[in-house]
Amino acid sequence: MSKHGQHxxxxxxxxxxxxxxxxxxxxxxxxxxxxxxxAGVVAAxxxxxxxxxFAIGPIFKEAPHTWEGVGPTDMFPDNDYVPTVxxxxxxxxxxxxxxxxxxxxxxxxxxxxxDRTNQFIAISSRCxxxxxxxxxxxxxxxxxxxxxxxxxxxxGRRVGGPPVRPLDxxxxxxxxxxxxxxxxxxxxxxxxxxxxxxxxxxxxGIGQFAYPSRPxxxx
Amino acid sequence: xxRAPKLPAPPVPxxxxxxxxxxxxxxxxxxxxxxxxxxxxxxxGWVDERTSLSGAARWTMFRKVPRGxxxxxxxxxxTMFAFLSQAVTGVFLAxxxxxxxxxxxxxxxRHVTNEVFLGQFVRGMHKWGSSVMVILVFLHxxxxxxxxxxxxxxxxxWVIGVVLLILTMVMSFTGYLLPxxxxxYWATIVxxxxxxxxxxxGPYLSDFLRGGPEFGATTLSRFYAIHMLLVPGLIAALxxxxxxxxxxxxxxxPPWLKAEKNPDLRKADA
Numbered sequence: 001m002s003k004h005g006q007h008x009x010x011x012x013x014x015x016x017x018x019x020x021x022x023x024x025x026x027x028x029x030x031x032x033x034x035x036x037x038x039a040g041v042v043a044a045x046x047x048x049x050x051x052x053x054f055a056i057g058p059i060f061k062e063a064p065h066t067w068e069g070v071g072p073t074d075m076f077p078d079n080d081y082v083p084t085v086x087x088x089x090x091x092x093x094x095x096x097x098x099x100x101x102x103x104x105x106x107x108x109x110x111x112x113x114x115d116r117t118n119q120f121i122a123i124s125s126r127c128x129x130x131x132x133x134x135x136x137x138x139x140x141x142x143x144x145x146x147x148x149x150x151x152x153x154x155x156g157r158r159v160g161g162p163p164v165r166p167l168d169x170x171x172x173x174x175x176x177x178x179x180x181x182x183x184x185x186x187x188x189x190x191x192x193x194x195x196x197x198x199x200x201x202x203x204x205g206i207g208q209f210a211y212p213s214r215p216x217x218x219x
Numbered sequence: 220x221x222r223a224p225k226l227p228a229p230p231v232p233x234x235x236x237x238x239x240x241x242x243x244x245x246x247x248x249x250x251x252x253x254x255x256x257x258x259x260x261x262x263x264g265w266v267d268e269r270t271s272l273s274g275a276a277r278w279t280m281f282r283k284v285p286r287g288x289x290x291x292x293x294x295x296x297x298t299m300f301a302f303l304s305q306a307v308t309g310v311f312l313a314x315x316x317x318x319x320x321x322x323x324x325x326x327x328x329r330h331v332t333n334e335v336f337l338g339q340f341v342r343g344m345h346k347w348g349s350s351v352m353v354i355l356v357f358l359h360x361x362x363x364x365x366x367x368x369x370x371x372x373x374x375x376x377w378v379i380g381v382v383l384l385i386l387t388m389v390m391s392f393t394g395y396l397l398p399x400x401x402x403x404y405w406a407t408i409v410x411x412x413x414x415x416x417x418x419x420x421g422p423y424l425s426d427f428l429r430g431g432p433e434f435g436a437t438t439l440s441r442f443y444a445i446h447m448l449l450v451p452g453l454i455a456a457l458x459x460x461x462x463x464x465x466x467x468x469x470x471x472x473p474p475w476l477k478a479e480k481n482p483d484l485r486k487a488d489a
Contacts, residue, residue, distance in 0.1 A: 093321035200416040210418035
C-alpha cells in the first residue's frame with residue numbers, strides 16, 4: 001500500500017500535483033533531493049578518490065632495475081663470504097643501505113643450474129623471518145640473526161629458528177671485471193627461484209599463492 | 220533545602236567597599252564596578268542565549284551515578300587525561316621535529332633532548348606517557364569487562380572502546396619510528412613485516428605502510444603524518460562519541476551491589 005493512499009498512480013499528473021507534466025513520474029521534490037545527493041557524492045568523490053589513489057599508489061608502482069658494482073672479481077673467494085654494502089633506496093642515507101654477502105660460485109657447493117646471473121652468489125642479509133640483519137659468523141659457518149635467533153647455513157638455507165624460507169639472493173653479473181649486484185629474488189627450500197617476497201612469507205607449497213609477489217617488487 | 224553557610228567577606232579596605240544602599244533608594248546597580256561584577260555571568264548568559272549550551276553542559280556534568288561508584292570508575296578519565304597529555308606534549312614536540320630520514324630526524328630529537336629548555340622533560344612526558352596511556356587503556360578495559368559494563372545497552376561503547384584501543388596501538392607503532400635511531404628503525408622493519416605475514420592482503424598492507432617495497436624516503440613522513448594528523452583526529456572524535464554514550468547511558472553499578480528488593484525503595488531510586 002502506497003503512503004500516498006488514493007494517489008498511488010505512478011504519474012504525477014494523476015496525483016493532482018500542481019504543474020505536473022503528462023507522463024511525468026518523478027516529482028520535482030524527489031528530483032531535487034536526488035540531484036542534491038548526487039552533487040554531494042560527486043563533490044566528496046572529487047577529493048576522496050584522488051587522495052585515496054595517492055595514498056595507495058605506491059602499492060602498484062613498479063620498482064626500477066638497478067645494478068650496483070661492489071668490487072673486482074678477484075675480491076671474492078669461492079669458500080667464504082665478503083660483506084658488501086649496496087643502496088636499495090637512494091637519498092635517505094644509511095637507512096637506505098643494506099649488506100649483501102658475496103662469494104664466487106663454487107661448483108662443489110652450488111647445485112642450482114649455473115647461468116649468467118649466478119656466477120657470483122649474493123646473499124641478502126635480510127632475515128627471512130621478519131627482516132632483521134643477519135650476519136655471517138665465520139667460526140660457526142652460519143648466518144645468524146640477532147633478533148629472534150634465525151640460523152642459516154652456507155647456502156642461506158634455514159637450519160634453525162623461526163625463518164620460513166632461505167635467505168633471499170640477488171642476481172649478479174660481471175661487467176668489465178667488476179661484480180655487479182642487481183634485483184633481488186627469493187628462493188624456496190629447494191633453492192628454486194621465485195619473484196621476491198617480503199620476510200615472513202613462506203613460498204613452499206601453498207605459501208607461494210597465499211603471499212603473492214606484488215607489482216612493486218616484481219622482477 | 221538548607222542554605223549553604225555564608226562565606227566570610229574578604230578583607231577589602233573600606234574605601235573599596237560598596238556603601239550600603241540608602242533606605243528607599245531604587246535597587247539599580249549602574250556603577251562600572253557593578254557591571255564588572257556582572258561581567259562573567261553576562262558573557263556566559265550572552266553565549267547561552269545564542270547556543271543553549273548550558274543545558275548540554277548540565278546534561279553532561281550533573282548526572283546521577285549509581286550507589287557504589289568507586290575509584291575504578293576514574294580509569295576512563297585517567298586514560299583521557301593521558302591522551303590529552305600526549306596531545307599537548309606532541310604538539311610542542313612537533314615544533315622541533317623534522318621527519319627527515321637522512322639524519323635530520325635523529326638530529327632534531329637529539330636537539331630536543333639535549334639542548335632545548337625543558338626538551339628532555341617534555342619529550343620524556345611524551346615517551347613515558349605513551350606507555351602510561353596503553354596501561355591505563357587496558358586497566359579501563361579490564362574494569363569494564365569485570366564489572367560487566369559492556370552489556371546491554373552499552374555494547375556500542377565497548378565497540379568504540381576497542382577501536383580506540385586499536386588506534387592507541389597504531390599511535391604506539393607509528394610513534395616508535397620517529398626518533399629514527401637503530402631501535403626505531405629495526406622495530407619498524409619487524410613490525411611492518413609482521414603485518415606482511417597476513418595471507419593475500421598482508422604483502423599489500425606492508426607496501427602501504429612503507430609507501431613502497433622497501434623502507435624508503437616516504438616511510439618516515441608517512442608514519443609521521445599518520446601519527447600526528449590522521450590517528451589523533453580519529454581518537455579525539457571517538458573519545459567524543461565514547462563520552463556522549465557514557466553521559467547518555469549512565470554508568471553501571473558495581474557487580475557486588477544487589478538489586479533493591481523493597482519495591483518502595485526501588486521506585487524512589489528510579
